[in-house]
Amino acid sequence: MRDSLKLILLSMLAFAICALFVVKGLTLDNYQFFLSRRIPKILAIVLAAIAIASSSLIFQTITANRILTPSILGFDSLYVMIQVLLVAIFGGFSSIIIDTKINFLFSTATMTLCAMTLFHFYFKGRQRNIFTLLLIGIVLSSLFSSVTGFFTMVIDPDEFTFIENAMFASFNNINAELVYWCIIPLLLCATYLFRLANKLDVMWLGNENAKSLGVDTHKLTMKIMFIITLMVSISTALIGPVLFFGLIVVALTRQLFSHYQHRFLLLASAILSIVLLAGGQWIVENVFGFDTTISVIINFLGGGYFLFLLMKYKFD
Amino acid sequence: MKLVHLIAFAILVLLASSSLMLGVAHFSLADILAGDPHAINILTTSRLPRLLAIMLAGAGLSVAGLVMQQIVQNRFAAPSTTGTIDWAMFGYMIALLLFADMSSWVHLLIIFGFSVIGTLLFIRFLQRLKFKNTVMVPLIGIMYGNVVSSMTTFIAYKYNLVQSLSSWTVANFASVLSGNYEFLYIALPTSLLAYYYANRFSAASIGESFAKNIGLNYQRIVMIGIILVAVLSSSVVMIVGMIPFLGLIVPNIVSLFIGDNMRRNLPWTAYTGVILVLACDILGRLIIFPYEIPISIIISILGGTIFIYLILRDKSNA
Numbered sequence: 001m002r003d004s005l006k007l008i009l010l011s012m013l014a015f016a017i018c019a020l021f022v023v024k025g026l027t028l029d030n031y032q033f034f035l036s037r038r039i040p041k042i043l044a045i046v047l048a049a050i051a052i053a054s055s056s057l058i059f060q061t062i063t064a065n066r067i068l069t070p071s072i073l074g075f076d077s078l079y080v081m082i083q084v085l086l087v088a089i090f091g092g093f094s095s096i097i098i099d100t101k102i103n104f105l106f107s108t109a110t111m112t113l114c115a116m117t118l119f120h121f122y123f124k125g126r127q128r129n130i131f132t133l134l135l136i137g138i139v140l141s142s143l144f145s146s147v148t149g150f151f152t153m154v155i156d157p158d159e160f161t162f163i164e165n166a167m168f169a170s171f172n173n174i175n176a177e178l179v180y181w182c183i184i185p186l187l188l189c190a191t192y193l194f195r196l197a198n199k200l201d202v203m204w205l206g207n208e209n210a211k212s213l214g215v216d217t218h219k220l221t222m223k224i225m226f227i228i229t230l231m232v233s234i235s236t237a238l239i240g241p242v243l244f245f246g247l248i249v250v251a252l253t254r255q256l257f258s259h260y261q262h263r264f265l266l267l268a269s270a271i272l273s274i275v276l277l278a279g280g281q282w283i284v285e286n287v288f289g290f291d292t293t294i295s296v297i298i299n300f301l302g303g304g305y306f307l308f309l310l311m312k313y314k315f316d
Numbered sequence: 317m318k319l320v321h322l323i324a325f326a327i328l329v330l331l332a333s334s335s336l337m338l339g340v341a342h343f344s345l346a347d348i349l350a351g352d353p354h355a356i357n358i359l360t361t362s363r364l365p366r367l368l369a370i371m372l373a374g375a376g377l378s379v380a381g382l383v384m385q386q387i388v389q390n391r392f393a394a395p396s397t398t399g400t401i402d403w404a405m406f407g408y409m410i411a412l413l414l415f416a417d418m419s420s421w422v423h424l425l426i427i428f429g430f431s432v433i434g435t436l437l438f439i440r441f442l443q444r445l446k447f448k449n450t451v452m453v454p455l456i457g458i459m460y461g462n463v464v465s466s467m468t469t470f471i472a473y474k475y476n477l478v479q480s481l482s483s484w485t486v487a488n489f490a491s492v493l494s495g496n497y498e499f500l501y502i503a504l505p506t507s508l509l510a511y512y513y514a515n516r517f518s519a520a521s522i523g524e525s526f527a528k529n530i531g532l533n534y535q536r537i538v539m540i541g542i543i544l545v546a547v548l549s550s551s552v553v554m555i556v557g558m559i560p561f562l563g564l565i566v567p568n569i570v571s572l573f574i575g576d577n578m579r580r581n582l583p584w585t586a587y588t589g590v591i592l593v594l595a596c597d598i599l600g601r602l603i604i605f606p607y608e609i610p611i612s613i614i615i616s617i618l619g620g621t622i623f624i625y626l627i628l629r630d631k632s633n634a
Contacts, residue, residue, distance in 0.1 A: 135392075135451045136627055138458055142560070143620035149613045154604055292473045296466050303463035310456060311445075 003257050007268055014274040017282060018042050040176035045278050047182055048235040049249075053273035054193060054266055055231035056246030057253070061200050061262070062224050063123065064207065065130055066254070067309050069246040072134065073122065074141030075115055075232045076241035081144040082110050084151045091159065100177045108233040115229040130313075141243075170240045171281055171294060182234050189227050190266075196223065197262040204260065242295055244302020249273040251309065324587060331594045335370070336363045338598060340606045361494045369497040370489055370597050371590045373552045373559065376503030378589025380548035381563025382582060383510050386521040387541035388442060391571070392454040392626070394564035395549040401560075402461035403434025404546075404553040405485060406468045413475060420554075424499060427550040434464065435542050443524075450630060454564075487557035487612035489597055502551045507586060510544050514579040517541060521578075559593070559612055561619025566592060568626055592618075 021042045026034055056069040070076070086107060090096050096106050118140075122133055152160060193200075199220055202210045210217050235242075253269040280294045336359070343355035381394040388398065395401045407430025411423040438460055442453060472481040510517075520527045520537045527534040552559065566589045570581050593611065596618065600609040 129449070129451070131449055131451045131455055132627060132630075135455045135458075136624055138455070139620050139623050139627070143617065143624070146613050146616040146620060150609065150617060153609050153613065292470055296469050296473065299466040300463060300470070303459050303466065307456060307459050307463070310452075310459070 003259055003264070003268075006256060007264075007271065010268070010271050010275060014271050014278070017275060017278045018046065021278060021282060040179045041171075041174050042278065043183075044174045044179045044238045045171070045281060046274050047179065047186055048238040049273035049277040050190065050270040051186060051231040051235040051238075052242065052246045052277075053249045053253075053269040054190065055228045055235070056250045057262075057265060057269050058193065058200060058224050059228055059246075060250060061204050062221050064204075066251070067130070067247065067306070067313060068133065068137070069244075069250070070228055070232050071241060071243050071246055072141070072306075073118075073137035074144055075118070075229070076236050076243070077141045077144035077148070078114055078118065079107070079111050079233055079236040080241060081148045082107050082114060084148045084155075086110070087159065088151045088155055093159070100175060101181055104178060104181065104233070104237060107237075108230060111233050112226060112229045115232070116225060119225050131310075174238065178237060182238060185230060186234055189230055193227060193266060194263060196220070197266065200224075200262040201260065204262075240295075242298055244306060245273075245277070245298050247309075248298070248302050248305060249276060251305070252276075327591060328587070328594075331591060331598065332367055332371075335367050335594055335598055338601055339363065362492075365494040365497050366489050366492045367594075369492040369500055369556065370593050372497075372500035372503045373489075373556050374562070374589040374591075374593030375507060375586035376500070376548040376589075377552055377559060377563045378566035378585045378592075379503075379507045379510050379582060380545045382567040382578065382585045383517060383541050384545050384563065385567055386517040386578060387538045387545075388439060388453060389521050389523070390450055390453040391568060392450060392564065392623075393457070394561075394567075395545055396461070396558070396560050396562075397454040397457040397564060398435055399438050399457055399460040399464055400431050400435045400545060400549050401553060401558055402464040402468070404428075404431040404550045405558065406430055406434075406464055407550070408484060408554060409468050409471055409477070409481065413471070413477075420499065424550060424554055427554055428546055431546040431550050431553075432542060435546060436539075439538065439542065451627065485558050485612075486610045487559045487615075488608070488610040489556065490608050490610075492555075497555050499551050500555055503548055506544055506547050507582075511579070511582050513537070513540060513544075514582055518578045557610075557612060560616040561623055562589065562593065562615055565619050565622045565626070569622070 022035070022038050052071075056071075059070050060066055060068060086096060086103075095102055122128075122136070199210075199215050202213050202215050203217065203220060205213075207217055210220075249269055249272055253265060253272050256272070257264070257268050259265055259268070277294075280297060284290065284292060284294050284297070339358075339362070341358050343352070343358055347355035348359060377395065380400075384393045384395060384398060384400075385391055404427050407427040408423070410430070411426040415422055415426065438457060442456075468481065469478070472478045516527075516532060516537050519530060519532055520534060520541070524534045527537065549563075567581070567585050570585045570588050574581060574584060593615070596614045597611050600611050600614045603609055
């Protein structure tokens with residue numbers, strides 16, 4: 001099958017799943033209530049799916065490998081930790097926490113700062129072995145979660161219940177106001193990425209090659225890191241951390257399509273990501289009857305797949 | 317060497333007595349000596365069991381980590397990075413689901429069974445692969461553990477046990493009372509056995525062919541090691557919960573100071589484990605006094621930091 005045909009079929013599938021989500025069981029009497037609940041939810045899933053897929057894809061491009069993703073290196077848990085730290089520093093009743101917009105702006109700004117430092121720690125200086133990086137990433141990510149756990153314990157319980165909803169996003173707990181606010185920055189990021197796509201294609205040839213072909217790799221890496229940070233913040237703020245999802249989506253995209261151009265890959269991975277995330281959530285709700293969560297399934301499948309990738313990487 | 321022992325003993329006594337004295341209910345040494353029944357009651361039902369549980373769990377998990385290092389031949393191997401703890405948790409879940417009304421011995425046996433099988437699977441797998449790179453073992457082991465614990469969460473969701481599961485996993489010594497921690501005493505004979513086998517584990521850690529050359533049954537030593545590790549980890553998981561990274565960092569800290577001779581390291585590993593858990597427990601009780609922060613959070617912050625330091629320090633991975 002040709003790539004473009006596959007892409008068209010996939011987009012139809014994505015559209016069908018989203019439609020299924022919105023219209024199932026809708027009648028003239030209940031549509032107002034149902035739509036007001038369902039549209040933000042499906043929108044959040046779609047936006048987060050796009051953000052996760054694109055950020056993982058371009059992260060692999062600038063770090064020149066196929067197993068690292070921002071969430072495996074702990075950027076998701078970093079965002080959650082920053083949220084809790086903000087509450088611990090400013091208190092649960094300050095406008096930085098309560099006002100969704102200010103909170104998002106402020107935590108994204110802090111996140112950018114921290115993520116840049118973290119990125120520097122990972123990739124500058126001594127060239128480290130990729131497995132060492134992965135291990136550090138996994139340990140750091142559990143370290144961030146522990147710090148989060150620590151501060152949620154130390155915070156005043158009254159404040160905690162008040163901010164719990166804002167802090168720990170999940171598929172069934174979506175902040176509707178935030179969803180609409182995320183559309184604009186995500187669109188901006190996506191457009192910007194499409195404009196940078198040619199340079200990313202060159203970057204995928206390797207750092208040295210890209211340099212000799214006239215790409216300012218340092219500047220490009222910094223720009224891309226900034227976008228990745230924004231996208232990680234968006235997806236984590238919308239649906240919370242999903243450890244292996246980005247990895248699965250990008251790897252599947254590379255399996256399904258033989259393209260190497262980022263313009264195409266960005267689009268394809270975003271659509272595939274919507275299909276998987278929305279489809280997965282639909283299965284959880286309808287087949288498992290909410291008996292499990294999608295992150296459990298992602299951890300199980302993703303963890304297994306990750307193990308497989310490690311083995312393959314080792315023997316290639 | 318004498319002076320070191322004296323200092324070490326003094327630190328232990330200091331920490332142990334502050335652990336005994338720390339808590340909402342106050343009593344003094346004079347009350348105990350005077351035979352005040354209330355003070356003695358607090359001491360014997362709550363404070364003393366807690367201290368003993370801390371010491372047994374700290375020593376047990378650290379020794380388990382040391383044994384694991386030797387049989388996997390990797391210094392980042394420990395019950396928490398080889399899936400042992402996660403399998404134990406899975407077993408605990410199964411035991412409570414299917415055999416809830418049986419005695420605790422049955423539960424312990426089931427947990428033990430699961431952790432032996434899970435660890436054995438992992439080690440057999442590693443033996444087939446023979447990695448050169450030190451970080452591969454913990455990397456694959458942690459992922460393996462993640463997959464197992466997502467199975468545990470899946471079952472927990474199915475039977476509405478998610479909340480209980482989180483209270484089992486989060487290690488906390490606050491709930492230890494006399495009568496519910498005694499299984500931890502298993503750590504004593506097991507650690508002694510580990511000490512008895514220490515030289516053989518050391519030989520095994522050099523390599524299969526070396527061990528065979530000096531006339532040892534390599535696979536049997538590995539099996540004994542796995543059983544010892546599984547006994548130590550399953551009793552801790554059942555009574556206390558998961559204490560992440562402890563078995564990993566303690567043997568590494570000890571070997572930074574006194575080298576790699578296992579027979580010499582083992583008592584110090586047990587001692588350092590006790591001190592570390594005791595100190596972290598006291599810290600957890602002080603930070604938001606009179607409430608407590610579970611020790612697993614404190615240990616994982618400390619342990620994670622030390623783990624990252626150890627990885628970065630490891631020159632061979634640069």
